[in-house]
Amino acid sequence: MKIFKPLLYLAILATFFGCGKRYSIVRSARGEYHIDSTLTLDSGIVKTYLPYKRKMEAQMNAVLGESAVALEKERGTESLLGNFYADAVASEARKLFSFDFTIPTTKGGLRNEIPKGKITLSTIFELMPFENELVLLKLKGTDVQQLLNFIAASNGQPVSGLQMTISDKKPVNLLINGKPFNVADTYTVLTSDYLANGGDNTKGLATPLERKTIGLRVRDALVNYVKNQTASGKVINAQLDGRIKEN
Amino acid sequence: MDELKKINRRQFVKVGGVLAASAAMSAYAVDALAAGDLQRLTILHTNDVHSRIEPFPMDGSRNQGLGGAARRAALINKIRQEQSNVLLLDAGDIFQGTPYFNMFGGELELKLMSDMGYDAATMGNHDFDNGIEGFYKQLPNANFPILMSNYDFSNTVMHASTKPYKIFNKQGLKIGVFGLGIELAGLVDPRNYKETQYLDPVKKGNEIAALLKNELKCDLVICLSHLGYSYRENKVSDKVLAAQTRNIDLIIGGHTHTFLDEPEDVKNLDGEVTTINQVGWAGINLGRIDYYFEKRNGKKSKQASQYQITNGL
Numbered sequence: 403m404k405i406f407k408p409l410l411y412l413a414i415l416a417t418f419f420g421c422g423k424r425y426s427i428v429r430s431a432r433g434e435y436h437i438d439s440t441l442t443l444d445s446g447i448v449k450t451y452l453p454y455k456r457k458m459e460a461q462m463n464a465v466l467g468e469s470a471v472a473l474e475k476e477r478g479t480e481s482l483l484g485n486f487y488a489d490a491v492a493s494e495a496r497k498l499f500s501f502d503f504t505i506p507t508t509k510g511g512l513r514n515e516i517p518k519g520k521i522t523l524s525t526i527f528e529l530m531p532f533e534n535e536l537v538l539l540k541l542k543g544t545d546v547q548q549l550l551n552f553i554a555a556s557n558g559q560p561v562s563g564l565q566m567t568i569s570d571k572k573p574v575n576l577l578i579n580g581k582p583f584n585v586a587d588t589y590t591v592l593t594s595d596y597l598a599n600g601g602d603n604t605k606g607l608a609t610p611l612e613r614k615t616i617g618l619r620v621r622d623a624l625v626n627y628v629k630n631q632t633a634s635g636k637v638i639n640a641q642l643d644g645r646i647k648e649n
Numbered sequence: 650m651d652e653l654k655k656i657n658r659r660q661f662v663k664v665g666g667v668l669a670a671s672a673a674m675s676a677y678a679v680d681a682l683a684a685g686d687l688q689r690l691t692i693l694h695t696n697d698v699h700s701r702i703e704p705f706p707m708d709g710s711r712n713q714g715l716g717g718a719a720r721r722a723a724l725i726n727k728i729r730q731e732q733s734n735v736l737l738l739d740a741g742d743i744f745q746g747t748p749y750f751n752m753f754g755g756e757l758e759l760k761l762m763s764d765m766g767y768d769a770a771t772m773g774n775h776d777f778d779n780g781i782e783g784f785y786k787q788l789p790n791a792n793f794p795i796l797m798s799n800y801d802f803s804n805t806v807m808h809a810s811t812k813p814y815k816i817f818n819k820q821g822l823k824i825g826v827f828g829l830g831i832e833l834a835g836l837v838d839p840r841n842y843k844e845t846q847y848l849d850p851v852k853k854g855n856e857i858a859a860l861l862k863n864e865l866k867c868d869l870v871i872c873l874s875h876l877g878y879s880y881r882e883n884k885v886s887d888k889v890l891a892a893q894t895r896n897i898d899l900i901i902g903g904h905t906h907t908f909l910d911e912p913e914d915v916k917n918l919d920g921e922v923t924t925i926n927q928v929g930w931a932g933i934n935l936g937r938i939d940y941y942f943e944k945r946n947g948k949k950s951k952q953a954s955q956y957q958i959t960n961g962l
Contacts (some may be wrong), residue, residue, distance in 0.1 A: 425688060429956055
């Protein structure tokens with residue numbers, strides 16, 4: 403805990419001609435309380451939030467599915483967690499719109515790992531606590547090139563529908579949806595509104611030819627994906643498939 | 650007023666401040682308080698509580714075990730028993746940060762603030778996280794006003810939901826409180842704030858503060874601000890607001906989650922003091938600022954009067 407150095411501060415009040423106020427400030431004293439375990443609890447407040455807490459824990463502890471392996475953020479150019487995330491978002495979004503590839507988050511946006519075994523709603527909230535929306539960006543080939551350069555320069559990002567080899571921090575052997583990248587073409591990229599607005603210093607997304615919000619939150623896509631896998635009798639079994647390799 | 654004992658924050662927290670401060674007051678001050686010539690106002694404040702209903706979990710993280718609405722409420726109740734004139738204020742970003750918000754949309758946050766007796770709050774950018782409709786929908790859970798003077802909500806569902814300011818009367822004292830919000834473009838998805846128009850906070854702040862102090866005769870003017878404490882780049886902040894306005898005595902800030910060691914006193918355009926305070930985030934701290942006021946006799950005006958500022962109550 404920090405200690406205030408006692409400080410006397412003399413403040414000049416301006417003249418008050420004709421303002422008709424009835425009181426003037428003669429002194430001010432300030433401090434701060436640290437809210438810690440030394441304080442007592444207000445039982446009324448606890449009583450108010452307890453039903454919410456129980457409901458929240460009941461829902462957040464709801465099991466959505468299961469992962470065959472621990473989905474972690476490896477240091478390499480791709481990770482099980484990143485591949486799971488990008489493929490899950492792509493799978494759900496493709497039910498609504500078509501697009502060429504997705505970068506739904508950066509590595510920094512993977513907020514928590516998924517342990518092997520049960521996946522609860524809480525697991526997904528911890529992975530993705532934000533309310534970011536998915537957006538479709540129609541991009542000029544030159545902007546896509548910038549985005550690909552960014553992905554390579556940052557040693558890979560979570561992507562789906564895109565393959566590249568990183569050679570000397572530059573992207574080579576580029577395949578989008580299995581076809582070679584052509585800088586003269588336009589591409590439709592699925593990403594989050596956060597990245598589309600310049601979050602995490604992402605490059606190439608700032609001047610799309612078109613931008614469309616698809617009405618699906620990133621987290622909802624993840625939740626729906628796990629639920630749907632479970633409904634069709636599958637467990638999550640993400641793979642490292644060499645979508646981003648290092649040369 | 651006589652010499653006042655200066656109590657550091659540690660002692661302040663430990664002894665509960667108020668009694669200690671009263672004990673330190675001179676006999677004159679006590680008599681004056683009793684006669685109503687001296688009035689004391691206690692302002693309690695939070696900012697950026699971010700749906701932190703319970704203390705941070707004990708998971709080894711930096712803030713583990715800190716915060717919690719039930720503790721804050723008990724503390725506030727205790728202070729209210731000790732003081733007759735208390736204002737409890739919040740500077741926005743009530744919403745977002747724990748699954749309580751994701752699940753209940755802010756209902757619980759506003760209910761608990763109502764139970765705690767908050768007198769007013771302003772809006773932060775995260776209060777738009779479920780869209781302007783999401784905030785609007787939860788307003789029936791708030792029994793305190795949302796003060797906002799630089800968002801024009803005319804073309805939105807919130808057109809009749811906020812007030813630019815509110816005047817509180819406390820035993821003869823008039824305290825004017827108003828709210829200022831941060832620019833939403835680039836920070837909040839336009840789909841969420843819809844047709845909310847952002848108005849220049851310095852211009853608006855000056856207008857409202859002049860109205861409150863000069864025309865509506867408030868003894869104290871408080872701004873609840875979600876502009877942020879200070880920025881490196883050329884962007885309006887509480888420090889800019891304080892320096893470029895008149896008539897604001899106190900800015901209770903938010904947004905930047907700033908843990909100030911002590912409130913900052915800035916000279917405003919009139920050379921008077923505008924105090925800025927912000928107490929971090931997540932309900933880890935409760936800020937407190939007490940003002941003592943002296944009744945002035947008749948039309949006698951004070952020339953270059955001074956007031957004494959003490960850190961530690």
